[in-house]
Amino acid sequence: MAKTRIPVIVVAGFLGSGKTTLLNHLLRNTRGARIGVIVNDFGSVNIDAMMVAGQVDSMMSLSNGCLCCAVDVSDMDAMLDKLAHRSSDLDVIVVEASGLAEPRNMIRLVVGSENEFVTYGGLVLVVDAVEFDATCERHPELEQHVALADLVLLNKVDRIDSDTHDELLSRLCRLNSRAAVVSTEHARIDPALLFDIPERPGPQPGEQLTLDQLLYEHDEDDHTHLHDGYDAITFETTDALHPRALVDFLENQPPGVFRIKGYVRVAAGLRTSTYLVHTVGDHIRFDPAGRADAASDGTRLVVIGADLDTDDVRDRLGRCVATEPVSGDAMYAIHRFTPR
Numbered sequence: 001m002a003k004t005r006i007p008v009i010v011v012a013g014f015l016g017s018g019k020t021t022l023l024n025h026l027l028r029n030t031r032g033a034r035i036g037v038i039v040n041d042f043g044s045v046n047i048d049a050m051m052v053a054g055q056v057d058s059m060m061s062l063s064n065g066c067l068c069c070a071v072d073v074s075d076m077d078a079m080l081d082k083l084a085h086r087s088s089d090l091d092v093i094v095v096e097a098s099g100l101a102e103p104r105n106m107i108r109l110v111v112g113s114e115n116e117f118v119t120y121g122g123l124v125l126v127v128d129a130v131e132f133d134a135t136c137e138r139h140p141e142l143e144q145h146v147a148l149a150d151l152v153l154l155n156k157v158d159r160i161d162s163d164t165h166d167e168l169l170s171r172l173c174r175l176n177s178r179a180a181v182v183s184t185e186h187a188r189i190d191p192a193l194l195f196d197i198p199e200r201p202g203p204q205p206g207e208q209l210t211l212d213q214l215l216y217e218h219d220e221d222d223h224t225h226l227h228d229g230y231d232a233i234t235f236e237t238t239d240a241l242h243p244r245a246l247v248d249f250l251e252n253q254p255p256g257v258f259r260i261k262g263y264v265r266v267a268a269g270l271r272t273s274t275y276l277v278h279t280v281g282d283h284i285r286f287d288p289a290g291r292a293d294a295a296s297d298g299t300r301l302v303v304i305g306a307d308l309d310t311d312d313v314r315d316r317l318g319r320c321v322a323t324e325p326v327s328g329d330a331m332y333a334i335h336r337f338t339p340r
């Protein structure tokens with residue numbers, strides 16, 4: 001089967017909002033995922049320690065200038081090419097934009113990449129809960145950045161009261177009703193919300209825990225559970241789905257959804273086909289599933305997000321099941337989102 005493309009996640013946020021804190025948190029809680037990192041400079045990321053512990057698998061840094069201003073698509077491609085190639089075993093690449101970067105430019109660099117082994121994995125915007133109002137006054141473009149985000153981390157909620165918290169949540173929701181908003185302290189978010197956690201075998205009895213596992217368990221002891229802020233809903237059916245109904249669901253996702261992934265079996269004309277589907281925010285991708293794929297005899301989708309209405313998500317997906325014969329050209333709805 002073709003190599004799965006490596007998602008490239010852009011992390012943006014105004015100066016001091018907590019981007020580096022998020023990156024360090026993800027690197028300490030990789031849960032076995034292999035992470036490649038592109039940052040402006042490694043000054044504040046504890047890269048040496050991470051390297052020694054085997055937490056960071058590959059890194060690229062732009063030591064002078066701002067990633068978004070100084071880099072054009074070919075520069076970004078040169079960095080991505082070093083991380084993502086045929087023999088790369090990375091699960092995800094995280095690009096940390098500098099605090100003044102324009103997220104739209106960063107997205108353009110990733111989406112415009114000609115590297116065939118990567119796919120855009122979404123924009124994570126870190127918002128400083130304490131400074132949001134003041135920053136918006138000085139830099140109104142911050143509101144547009146919120147509108148672009150696929151996942152908003154409302155960070156530093158330890159420093160605001162619950163009324164302010166509620167107000168901020170509704171304001172962010174007004175600015176972007178589509179994105180999942182997760183409130184965090186010190187950017188502690190479950191990495192599973194951002195990237196797939198690989199199913200690699202855990203330590204056998206008598207085996208030592210890796211530093212990753214030790215760090216992860218340590219975090220779990222000290223703080224609220226990382227997965228408190230989000231839901232993962234699984235939808236399974238052996239009935240084939242209607243391609244147009246499915247695409248309509250994916251293009252008009254329920255509020256709070258951040259990612260959708262899994263296998264779908266769709267029917268059109270006399271054919272049923274199975275695809276691997278992956279969405280993050282507005283970005284939808286269908287890859288034909290290989291024949292030998294064990295999961296290819298039905299639909300199994302996982303919908304991940306914050307404050308999801310489980311019944312609504314299941315009902316809407318249930319309504320995607322094809323109840324009548326579907327015309328063959330309905331498959332074009334999906335072909336719009338298959339790789340060239």
Ligand SMILES: Nc1nc2c(ncn2[C@@H]2O[C@H](COP(=O)(O)OP(=O)(O)OP(=O)(O)O)[C@@H](O)[C@H]2O)c(=O)[nH]1
Pocket residue numbers: 013014015016017018019020021022044098099100155156157158159184185186187
């Ligand atoms: N109280 C509190 N402090 C936080 C939280 N998250 C981050 N900080 C602190 O805020 C400061 C800025 O965090 P960084 O992660 O460096 O922010 P950044 O977005 O990478 O900053 P730039 O690189 O300057 O854009 C640091 O001192 C962090 O320790 C939080 O949730 N609560």
